């Protein structure tokens with residue numbers, strides 16, 4: 001896996017994804033290799049390293065837009081399945097250094 005899968009593969013269009021929801025600055029799509037039955041990834045369309053990062057601290061409007069998309073996707077999963085979980089990884093837990101949120105539900109695959 002590359003250091004920044006999201007810029008290099010998803011946002012560049014190199015890897016095709018199934019988009020769930022998209023706003024001006026945020027994209028939600030079905031994980032290309034899901035580890036839950038329902039697994040959606042939410043990313044900012046511009047490069048932001050992490051949820052806790054300088055770029056993030058200076059961009060409250062984008063943060064709000066991210067949260068609105070995350071909330072909508074999680075609400076849809078909740079309505080569909082009765083449960084959902086929202087996760088973002090930081091530090092050594094974060095594999096690709098581009099902010100991304102996992103919204104999951106259902107059995108692990």
Ligand SMILES: [Zn+2]
Pocket residue numbers: 004006007008046047048097098
């Ligand atoms: Zn990036």
